[in-house]
Amino acid sequence: MHATDSAALPSATARPHTDPARPEIVVRRPQHRLDPTQAKLWLGGAPTLLLHALSPTFPAGEYFFIKTVMAYRDRITDPQLREEMRRFAAQESVHTREHLAYDAAVQEHYDLKLIEELCRRDLKRTYVLLRGIRRRWFDGPRIALAITVGLEHVTASLGHQVLRDDRILADADPEFARLWRWHAAEEVEHKAVAFDVFQAVGGTWFERVVVFTIMANLLLFDTLRIVSHFLAVDGRRFDRRAWGGIFRFLFGTPGVLRRALPQLLDFYRPGFHPWDHDDRGLVARWRARDAVAA
Numbered sequence: 058m059h060a061t062d063s064a065a066l067p068s069a070t071a072r073p074h075t076d077p078a079r080p081e082i083v084v085r086r087p088q089h090r091l092d093p094t095q096a097k098l099w100l101g102g103a104p105t106l107l108l109h110a111l112s113p114t115f116p117a118g119e120y121f122f123i124k125t126v127m128a129y130r131d132r133i134t135d136p137q138l139r140e141e142m143r144r145f146a147a148q149e150s151v152h153t154r155e156h157l158a159y160d161a162a163v164q165e166h167y168d169l170k171l172i173e174e175l176c177r178r179d180l181k182r183t184y185v186l187l188r189g190i191r192r193r194w195f196d197g198p199r200i201a202l203a204i205t206v207g208l209e210h211v212t213a214s215l216g217h218q219v220l221r222d223d224r225i226l227a228d229a230d231p232e233f234a235r236l237w238r239w240h241a242a243e244e245v246e247h248k249a250v251a252f253d254v255f256q257a258v259g260g261t262w263f264e265r266v267v268v269f270t271i272m273a274n275l276l277l278f279d280t281l282r283i284v285s286h287f288l289a290v291d292g293r294r295f296d297r298r299a300w301g302g303i304f305r306f307l308f309g310t311p312g313v314l315r316r317a318l319p320q321l322l323d324f325y326r327p328g329f330h331p332w333d334h335d336d337r338g339l340v341a342r343w344r345a346r347d348a349v350a351a
Contacts, residue, residue, distance in 0.1 A: 079332050080340045082144040082246050086151055089236045091162040101228035103288075103299040104306035108237065109163055110283035113172035114276075115156040118208065119149040121180045125202045126251050128188075129258050138253055145250040148243050155236060167287050199260055200268060205251045206260070207269035207324070211276060213248035213331060214320040215313065216241030220339040224311040235347065242343045249331040266325050273321065277314075 098105045123146045133139050160169040183201070190197030219225055219241035226234040255265065284303060288294045307314040320334055 078337075079249060080246055080337050082141055082148065082243075082250070084144055084147040084151070085239070085243070087155065087236075087239055089155055089158065089239075090232055091159060091236070092230070092232070093162045093165055095230045095233070096162040097166040099230040099233040100226070103296075103302040106284045106287045107280060107303060107306065109167055109169065109287060110172075110280045112156045112159045112163070113169040114176050114279075116153045116160075116173055117177035117180045119153045120177075121184055121201075122205045122209065122251065123149050124184060125198070125205045126254055128198055129202065129254050132258055133254060135257070138250075138257065141247070141250050142254065145247045148247055152240060152243070155240070159233075159236060167290060172283060199255070199258060200264065202251065202255050202258070203260060203264050203268040204272055206255045206265055207272045208276065209244070209248060209251045210269065210324050210331065211273055211321065212244040213336075214317045216244040216248075217320060217334065217336055217339065218311075218313050218317050220245065220336070220343055222311050222313075222316070225313060238343060238347060242340055242347075245336045245340055248336075252331050262327055269324055 100108065126142055127146055130139065130142060133142065157173075160173060163169050183204075187197035187201040190200075219238060226237065229237075285294055288296060288299055293299050306312075309315075323329055323333070
């Protein structure tokens with residue numbers, strides 16, 4: 058069961074702030090029924106721990122994303138972009154709710170609540186610090202928005218792989234897989250919103266690529282560090298078989314990160330825009346196949 062936001066956007070063929078057209082951002086409210094008894098290794102093995110490590114970062118991360126984008130709502134005059142900002146915030150709010158439910162399902166196996174709290178603390182401190190810095194050579198609020206822009210590119214690039222390659226979730230519990238495909242599709246739908254706001258308020262190529270380099274590497278490091286903690290909880294911190302499965306998932310077969318790398322690196326190109334990678338076909342395919350979008 059779900060609801061959608063049916064208010065029509067202006068025509069996708071007339072976009073004053075970017076080209077080409079992209080799919081409509083739809084606000085859905087799915088109900089994923091996640092079974093805690095299936096939660097520990099719902100992806101069929103150790104690669105599940107990568108998703109366990111990412112999920113508790115989303116509630117605090119998405120709150121940060123919403124604040125950094127909506128902080129500029131009074132400076133955006135394009136009505137279409139203003140509406141997309143509203144829908145971006147609404148989608149991210151629902152993502153928070155569903156990942157809190159995911160974390161609760163996993164909680165009896167691994168302490169995701171602790172990770173949620175640490176992420177919330179660190180991102181709150183980051184936002185408060187940057188919000189107060191307004192200098193000629195360093196605009197703190199815009200750097201906070203650049204963090205969102207960079208991490209949105211990461212999630213959209215990984216989401217592209219989830220929608221494109223059915224092998225990634227082939228061995229997964231169906232309901233957990235449905236949650237991650239839904240999240241991937243919505244990250245693709247709204248992948249340009251933060252970027253367009255950043256461009257509209259004077260964000261520069263230098264700002265976005267420096268921040269992206271730092272944040273993308275920090276995210277990978279922190280994810281693997283959390284995975285190592287989960288393996289330690291199971292008494293397998295140095296289990297070569299477990300780490301082999303994790304690195305095959307990332308860099309071998311299906312090679313999620315390896316295959317996403319060209320799209321990730323395209324962010325460094327001057328003149329880059331997220332919709333230079335036209336994912337409309339992938340979103341349409343997901344909408345046709347998944348009941349949450351019916």
